[in-house]
Amino acid sequence: MSYTRRDAARGIAGIAAAAALPAGGARAQAQAGARGGTLTVMLANEPPTLTSAFNTALPLGSVATKMLEGLLAYDANMNPRPSLATSWDVSADGLTYTFRLRAGVKWHDGRDFTSADVAFSAMSVWKELHPRGRAVFANLARVDTPDPLTAIFRLSGPSPVLLSALHAYESQILPRHLYEGTDITTNPANAAPVGTGPFRFREWRRGQFIMLERNPDYWDTGKPALDRVVFRIMTDAGARSAAIENGSVDIGFFSPVSLAETERLKTSRSIEVTTRGYEYASPMFFMELNLRKTPLEDVRVRRAMMHAIDRRFIIENIFLGYAEPATGPIQRSSPFYTPDVRQYEFNPRLANQMLDEAGYRRGAGGWRFTITHDPVPQGDEHAQTADYVKQALATVGINVDVRRQDLASQIRRVSQWEFDMSSNPLFAMFDPALGVTRLFWSENIRQGVPFTNVSGFRNAEIDRIVAAQATERDAEARKRLFWRLQQIVMEEVPLLYLLEVKYATIANRRVRNHTTDGAAAFGNFADVTIVR
Amino acid sequence: MAAGRTTRSGWLRVGGVLARRTVQGVPIVLGILVINFLLLNATPGDVVDAMLGQMGAADPEMVARLRTQFGLDRPVHERLLLYVWNLARLDLGFSAFYNMPVGTLILERLAGTALLMLSSIGLALALGIVTGVAAARRFNTAWDTLIGVAALLFYATPVFWIGLMLLVLFSVKLGVLPLGGMQTIGAEFGLVEATLDVLWHLVLPMATLSLFFIATYTRLMRSSMLEAYQQDWVRTARAKGVPEGRVAYRHVLRNALLPVVTVVGVQIGALLGGAVVVETVFNWPGLGRLAYDAVLQRDFNLLLGILFMSSVVVVVVNIVVDLLYAVLDPRIEAS
Numbered sequence: 001m002s003y004t005r006r007d008a009a010r011g012i013a014g015i016a017a018a019a020a021l022p023a024g025g026a027r028a029q030a031q032a033g034a035r036g037g038t039l040t041v042m043l044a045n046e047p048p049t050l051t052s053a054f055n056t057a058l059p060l061g062s063v064a065t066k067m068l069e070g071l072l073a074y075d076a077n078m079n080p081r082p083s084l085a086t087s088w089d090v091s092a093d094g095l096t097y098t099f100r101l102r103a104g105v106k107w108h109d110g111r112d113f114t115s116a117d118v119a120f121s122a123m124s125v126w127k128e129l130h131p132r133g134r135a136v137f138a139n140l141a142r143v144d145t146p147d148p149l150t151a152i153f154r155l156s157g158p159s160p161v162l163l164s165a166l167h168a169y170e171s172q173i174l175p176r177h178l179y180e181g182t183d184i185t186t187n188p189a190n191a192a193p194v195g196t197g198p199f200r201f202r203e204w205r206r207g208q209f210i211m212l213e214r215n216p217d218y219w220d221t222g223k224p225a226l227d228r229v230v231f232r233i234m235t236d237a238g239a240r241s242a243a244i245e246n247g248s249v250d251i252g253f254f255s256p257v258s259l260a261e262t263e264r265l266k267t268s269r270s271i272e273v274t275t276r277g278y279e280y281a282s283p284m285f286f287m288e289l290n291l292r293k294t295p296l297e298d299v300r301v302r303r304a305m306m307h308a309i310d311r312r313f314i315i316e317n318i319f320l321g322y323a324e325p326a327t328g329p330i331q332r333s334s335p336f337y338t339p340d341v342r343q344y345e346f347n348p349r350l351a352n353q354m355l356d357e358a359g360y361r362r363g364a365g366g367w368r369f370t371i372t373h374d375p376v377p378q379g380d381e382h383a384q385t386a387d388y389v390k391q392a393l394a395t396v397g398i399n400v401d402v403r404r405q406d407l408a409s410q411i412r413r414v415s416q417w418e419f420d421m422s423s424n425p426l427f428a429m430f431d432p433a434l435g436v437t438r439l440f441w442s443e444n445i446r447q448g449v450p451f452t453n454v455s456g457f458r459n460a461e462i463d464r465i466v467a468a469q470a471t472e473r474d475a476e477a478r479k480r481l482f483w484r485l486q487q488i489v490m491e492e493v494p495l496l497y498l499l500e501v502k503y504a505t506i507a508n509r510r511v512r513n514h515t516t517d518g519a520a521a522f523g524n525f526a527d528v529t530i531v532r
Numbered sequence: 533m534a535a536g537r538t539t540r541s542g543w544l545r546v547g548g549v550l551a552r553r554t555v556q557g558v559p560i561v562l563g564i565l566v567i568n569f570l571l572l573n574a575t576p577g578d579v580v581d582a583m584l585g586q587m588g589a590a591d592p593e594m595v596a597r598l599r600t601q602f603g604l605d606r607p608v609h610e611r612l613l614l615y616v617w618n619l620a621r622l623d624l625g626f627s628a629f630y631n632m633p634v635g636t637l638i639l640e641r642l643a644g645t646a647l648l649m650l651s652s653i654g655l656a657l658a659l660g661i662v663t664g665v666a667a668a669r670r671f672n673t674a675w676d677t678l679i680g681v682a683a684l685l686f687y688a689t690p691v692f693w694i695g696l697m698l699l700v701l702f703s704v705k706l707g708v709l710p711l712g713g714m715q716t717i718g719a720e721f722g723l724v725e726a727t728l729d730v731l732w733h734l735v736l737p738m739a740t741l742s743l744f745f746i747a748t749y750t751r752l753m754r755s756s757m758l759e760a761y762q763q764d765w766v767r768t769a770r771a772k773g774v775p776e777g778r779v780a781y782r783h784v785l786r787n788a789l790l791p792v793v794t795v796v797g798v799q800i801g802a803l804l805g806g807a808v809v810v811e812t813v814f815n816w817p818g819l820g821r822l823a824y825d826a827v828l829q830r831d832f833n834l835l836l837g838i839l840f841m842s843s844v845v846v847v848v849v850n851i852v853v854d855l856l857y858a859v860l861d862p863r864i865e866a867s
Contacts, residue, residue, distance in 0.1 A: 038718065040717075045586075046825065048583070048586075048629050048630060048631065049630075049631055055583075055587060056587040056588060056589050057583075057586040057587050057588075058586070058588075129594070129597075131584070131587050131589035131590050131591060131594050132589050132591075134591050134593060134594075135591065185601070185631075186631055190631065191631065191632070205640075205817065206630070206637065206640055206641075206817070207640075207641060207644075207817030207818075207821060207822065208713060208714060208715075208717075208815070208817045209713070209717050211717065211718055228718060230717050230718060232713070232717070232815070233815070234712065234815050235812050235815070235821065235825075236692075236812045236813045236815070238692075238696045238699075238813065239696070239699060239711070239712055239812075239813055239814070239815060242696070242699050242700060242703060242704050242711060243711050243712065245704055246703055246704040246707060246711055248703075248710075248711045405576070406577075406827075406828055407577075407581075407582060407585040407586075407828065408575075408576070408577030408578065408579075408581040408582040408585060408828070408829070408830045409575075409576040409577045409581075410577075410585070411577060411581040411582070411584060411585040412576050412577035412578075412581045413576065415581070426588055427588055435589075438589075446591075446592050448592075448595060449590050449591065449592050449595050450581070450584050450585065450590050451584070451588060451589050451590050452590070452591075
């Protein structure tokens with residue numbers, strides 16, 4: 001019995017249990033008592049388009065997931081739940097996934113949703129155009145559609161990550177009748193999506209707002225509770241803070257205001273701050289080292305650098321508690337996590353000693369060597385962390401030259417390997433095969449492509465693990481592979497893992513049910529209510 | 533004296549200036565275009581880097597596909613020629629980031645920018661002239677000092693700070709004015725109500741931007757008034773027994789206006805650049821923010837489009853100002 005079958009069974013059992021328990025139902029009903037109203041969400045950046053089937057930019061994912069859906073949804077523990085697929089079955093050899101689709105689902109333009117839409121989206125969109133799709137769906141050979149409500153995924157090899165990758169943000173189903181035969185990435189429907197979700201697209205005034213309205217024909221009868229969802233594009237952090245404070249906006253995700261402001265707003269009785277709801281994305285903050293450069297190719301130097309940086313200091317003084325020290329590339333909340341890795345306590349004396357022993361003696365001015373640092377230009381925290389790291393490494397004789405630039409310049413520099421050290425907040429994603437292995441796999445050393453193995457790290461055992469986990473169908477065995485991966489990474493430290501980032505969601509207390517699973521910002525808002 | 537009567541020869545002179553300036557304007561705009569194009573192409577990173585940076589994921593096929601799609605795999609001179617050729621057919625190209633024609637994007641924002649800039653400059657001009665005249669007429673009194681200090685204060689205070697303070701006061705604490713934006717979202721208004729709604733949203737950003745302009749106009753008006761007061765014909769007018777008020781408004785003010793007109797011309801020329809800071813703080817959909825985002829996103833077609841339109845406006849406004857001079861002051865030979 002494969003783990004996917006068990007998970008599927010658990011998902012269905014969960015639905016049955018919820019339906020059978022009158023107490024739970026009654027409570028849900030009381031919470032959903034408030035109907036109607038407009039939820040106003042603030043966005044810090046204007047999304048480039050409104051379909052995230054082939055563009056994973058954050059503001060885009062927040063908007064698109066209300067209109068477009070995936071085959072599956074996920075509960076708080078990241079177990080799959082039905083969405084557009086009502087049930088699924090995995091063959092004994094793990095090469096055939098049969099999805100039964102929900103009957104009677106209509107696209108917002110009135111056409112029927114069928115298995116042809118699923119087949120088209122999987123083969124022509126996810127596998128061709130999604131930035132992670134080619135890797136995730138590498139083994140997907142074809143999708144058979146024996147009838148309009150059955151989609152059968154035929155694989156050329158097992159793919160245990162598949163059932164983790166069918167969320168509305170990661171693998172969105174697009175209407176075939178609007179996309180087939182067109183240039184998918186420039187299709188006008190990308191900016192005015194036609195989906196199956198609880199909200200329909202109504203208006204996009206660029207530079208101002210995006211308005212969605214209730215889909216009265218939503219398949220989940222009686223939902224959504226809200227009449228409208230408005231996303232206000234507010235590029236100034238001070239204005240965002242004022243807007244949440246005076247109640248002109250209801251909610252913001254991904255730490256919408258500075259952390260100091262977040263702490264101040266938290267004291268208001270009408271405002272609630274939560275750091276839950278980001279388990280799906282699992283944001284990690286780390287520093288990449290270019291292992292092609294001397295002396296960063298020396299593992300003793302990299303380990304000494306880990307000992308020289310006080311992560312507690314960064315968390316308390318810069319992230320103001322909105323982070324936890326990372327022990328490795330995977331978050332504590334993940335089922336793939338292990339704490340059983342090499343630890344690096346803050347100890348500058350040890351770091352100095354290690355550098356001495358490695359033969360990097362202090363020269364003129366007390367410096368052992370000089371490296372450049374290109375911090376990611378996103379938010380004050382990263383700029384301040386770069387300043388701290390410069391000071392911390394100076395105490396062990398490493399001279400850090402911090403180079404400031406905008407995002408496009410930084411991405412270009414790092415992806416072209418023209419850097420010594422850089423910092424990066426990146427989603428590890430809840431399955432490490434989606435967001436972690438790409439950073440260490442030697443076959444993913446690709447000049448000019450960001451978010452790959454830019455360090456140039458090569459390790460034969462890591463390569464074997466990356467290959468093995470991709471087809472390992474025994475869940476426990478797959479976990480053990482990732483445990484080993486974490487141990488090797490922390491032994492070799494190709495990247496300096498610093499923090500697990502805790503994004504803050506700031507909401508007015510009148511908003512209910514905004515964070516019910518591990519992907520709150522990418523949820524569909526069908527259950528969100530506003531109590532006036 | 534400046535109110536020269538427009539004669540037949542005057543009109544001929546104006547026509548000549550117009551023709552000459554227009555002919556001179558074309559190579560200027562073209563030169564600006566080429567320099568902009570080359571400068572932008574020299575910046576590190578392109579729109580693909582910016583897009584992928586926001587996606588947080590990428591693979592080699594995607595990078596190659598995007599570069600081909602946006603024509604970035606072609607050499608610079610080829611892209612420049614293509615751009616100029618398209619422009620000659622009045623096609624500003626396609627925004628890679630927004631996936632829309634550049635012309636449409638600019639038009640969407642043009643009204644917002646024009647409304648904000650023209651109303652702010654208009655208000656500031658009116659108030660600046662009044663306070664500048666008042667300061668000059670009460671030269672070296674407490675009034676003069678007060679106006680001077682206030683003008684200096686507003687001039688020196690960062691615009692974003694004034695904006696945020698006004699927001700905190702009027703939107704958060706008092707709750708009497710809206711918190712940013714240009715209209716009430718989702719309201720079903722008639723024409724009159726919609727207009728009033730926009731004006732209501734305009735109050736704070738207009739006030740913020742005006743405070744900055746007022747300071748300039750006040751200082752300028754005051755000093756050119758004082759200079760005009762020194763002229764011989766002012767003494768003559770006073771000697772003739774012209775009342776002091778009439779001297780100030782009929783004789784001094786009209787002459788002192790010329791430098792102010794020049795500065796207003798320059799500021800209107802920069803109109804399309806918008807006011808990035810005020811637009812950002814008040815969430816006002818203007819061209820300044822669009823241009824700023826275009827820089828960060830390396831959306832060069834969009835940025836080139838905005839810069840091209842701006843350079844056209846600057847050239848046109850300069851021609852208009854020159855013409856105004858030629859009409860107003862016969863002594864000025866617009867050569």
